[in-house]
Amino acid sequence: MFRRFQRFTNQPRWLPFAEYNLWRNPFGELTREERVELAIISKQERALCVLSQLEAVQLIGDCGNGKTTRMLAFHQQLPDSSYVYLPEDEPCPSIPVGNPILVDEAQRLPRKEIKQLFSSGMPLILATHRDLRKRLQRYGYSVKTITIGEGNTTEHVQTVLNRRIEASRLGPGPIPKIGTDEASRLHQAHGTDIRSIEQELYHQFQNQVSHHA
Amino acid sequence: MPKCKLDLTLDEPDVVHPGGGTISGRVEVTVDKDVTCKGLEVRTHWTTHGRGNIDIGSEDSVIIYQGDWRAGHRATYAFEVPISEWPPTYHGHHLNIEHFVEARANIPWAFDPKASQPFQMHSTKHQGSGKKSSYKQGGFNWIGLFFAFVALAFFFNAGPRLLNLSSIGVWFLGGIGLIVLVFWIIRSVLPKWALGSVSAELDAESYCSGGIIGGTISISPRKSVQINGIQMTVSGEEKCVSGSGSNRRTHRHTLYEGKEQLAESMILNPGHPNQFPLGFTLPGNAPPSIDLHDNEIQWSVDLRIDIPSWPDWYISMPIQINPEQ
Numbered sequence: 001m002f003r004r005f006q007r008f009t010n011q012p013r014w015l016p017f018a019e020y021n022l023w024r025n026p027f028g029e030l031t032r033e034e035r036v037e038l039a040i041i042s043k044q045e046r047a048l049c050v051l052s053q054l055e056a057v058q059l060i061g062d063c064g065n066g067k068t069t070r071m072l073a074f075h076q077q078l079p080d081s082s083y084v085y086l087p088e089d090e091p092c093p094s095i096p097v098g099n100p101i102l103v104d105e106a107q108r109l110p111r112k113e114i115k116q117l118f119s120s121g122m123p124l125i126l127a128t129h130r131d132l133r134k135r136l137q138r139y140g141y142s143v144k145t146i147t148i149g150e151g152n153t154t155e156h157v158q159t160v161l162n163r164r165i166e167a168s169r170l171g172p173g174p175i176p177k178i179g180t181d182e183a184s185r186l187h188q189a190h191g192t193d194i195r196s197i198e199q200e201l202y203h204q205f206q207n208q209v210s211h212h213a
Numbered sequence: 214m215p216k217c218k219l220d221l222t223l224d225e226p227d228v229v230h231p232g233g234g235t236i237s238g239r240v241e242v243t244v245d246k247d248v249t250c251k252g253l254e255v256r257t258h259w260t261t262h263g264r265g266n267i268d269i270g271s272e273d274s275v276i277i278y279q280g281d282w283r284a285g286h287r288a289t290y291a292f293e294v295p296i297s298e299w300p301p302t303y304h305g306h307h308l309n310i311e312h313f314v315e316a317r318a319n320i321p322w323a324f325d326p327k328a329s330q331p332f333q334m335h336s337t338k339h340q341g342s343g344k345k346s347s348y349k350q351g352g353f354n355w356i357g358l359f360f361a362f363v364a365l366a367f368f369f370n371a372g373p374r375l376l377n378l379s380s381i382g383v384w385f386l387g388g389i390g391l392i393v394l395v396f397w398i399i400r401s402v403l404p405k406w407a408l409g410s411v412s413a414e415l416d417a418e419s420y421c422s423g424g425i426i427g428g429t430i431s432i433s434p435r436k437s438v439q440i441n442g443i444q445m446t447v448s449g450e451e452k453c454v455s456g457s458g459s460n461r462r463t464h465r466h467t468l469y470e471g472k473e474q475l476a477e478s479m480i481l482n483p484g485h486p487n488q489f490p491l492g493f494t495l496p497g498n499a500p501p502s503i504d505l506h507d508n509e510i511q512w513s514v515d516l517r518i519d520i521p522s523w524p525d526w527y528i529s530m531p532i533q534i535n536p537e538q
Contacts (some may be wrong), residue, residue, distance in 0.1 A: 031267045087458040158512040
């Protein structure tokens with residue numbers, strides 16, 4: 001249960017989440033910019049992504065573990081980089097030139113594009129559901145693999161969720177927090193799938209607000 | 214450390230402002246270091262929040278000050294900025310729409326300080342025309358059914374040769390075709406066969422919340438047919454899309470559902486059209502229809518004719534709900 005707070009005098013009474021000192025449900029969808037801003041990237045991950053020619057990093061993990069969020073954050077932090085998302089059941093978009101080139105959902109790269117991209121020797125960061133190490137090595141790449149989700153510990157889950165609540169703050173004063181026990185329960189129930197945790201919390205929070213309204 | 218801090222106060226924070234109008238207030242600037250402000254901009258913008266991807270929009274900004282601020286300086290600037298005409302403020306389950314006034318000071322070589330305040334907006338913008346919308350379903354389509362069977366028979370007979378498929382492939386694809394055909398017959402053909410020609414007409418394609426949906430449903434059966442009743446259902450739902458590509462998901466939430474029995478159990482006779490008037494009063498707080506790319510509020514009128522021991526006849530007609538004037 002999320003704790004309600006006394007309203008500050010200047011907070012609008014008609015806002016449904018104002019009693020929690022929030023302007024929105026913190027577990028809803030975010031803009032691309034907000035996702036980048038709230039991404040938590042370790043120093044090791046950051047260091048691994050400094051690449052030169054014929055070097056590649058692949059981020060492997062299941063849906064909802066934070067691959068796209070990390071890719072967007074890397075793209076923002078590396079000014080010369082380019083980013084492309086490969087949609088499902090649609091023609092492959094042209095791969096933009098960058099240093100490095102970030103390809104999201106890289107397991108969807110068609111044969112022709114793989115040949116063209118991998119033979120370019122450009123530094124690559126690939127988010128993928130399938131291990132592309134052997135294919136990259138065939139083109140002379142040295143490959144580092146980051147398994148996304150392994151670092152999604154209870155503590156990480158708690159930090160991610162509390163940052164999302166903070167990003168929805170309405171004004172000064174206390175806001176609800178996810179405690180260690182709640183983070184541990186969510187981690188046990190959903191594993192490393194942060195998207196699924198956010199969906200549960202969205203409904204929990206929404207129902208609580210509707211109930212009090 | 215920020216060189217300056219902005220505080221934004223609205224003149225009427227609890228008033229519901231009309232869409233397309235203006236909103237006024239003041240920005241208080243507190244400066245603790247000498248700075249040059251290239252523009253103190255104020256504008257209104259709206260954003261969705263909730264389960265769907267974020268849709269946003271904004272009005273043109275107004276520059277209310279340009280120049281130097283000295284350390285220790287404290288100044289207040291009044292503003293009056295335009296408000297978008299659409300969409301109105303809305304708080305639902307999957308979808309919320311919020312309007313803000315935002316002030317931002319453009320300071321060179323520093324993070325731009327900003328402040329914002331939410332406000333409520335009520336739109337009076339009307340969409341859709343007032344003309345009638347008609348939906349007609351003709352009688353039993355013997356020709357369509359005949360061609361469907363011919364096409365299926367041809368596929369089973371000549372499919373392996375023409376499409377270079379194995380017989381298992383032909384049976385698999387043919388089986389899917391057969392299931393679709395059976396579904397179509399149950400859903401569409403059988404009710405028409407029993408009822409003959411059915412036409413439904415709404416007296417308008419757009420209504421206001423609290424208004425009355427009128428119209429008629431007309432049934433011209435080829436022979437006497439027993440029905441259990443005719444039901445009219447008016448429903449509104451939030452439809453929000455999140456993610457993209459393989460992560461794309463659609464979230465639906467029913468906002469309102471009201472039913473009206475238009476006719477009880479009776480026998481419909483051939484020879485002349487059996488007409489039944491439609492009548493339904495929309496709730497006064499019905500939220501308007503909204504279409505913001507990934508976030509929508511949709512309204513529809515569904516008509517169902519319950520035929521005993523037979524598939525029901527059914528039609529769904531989208532309608533537009535406009536905000537109250």
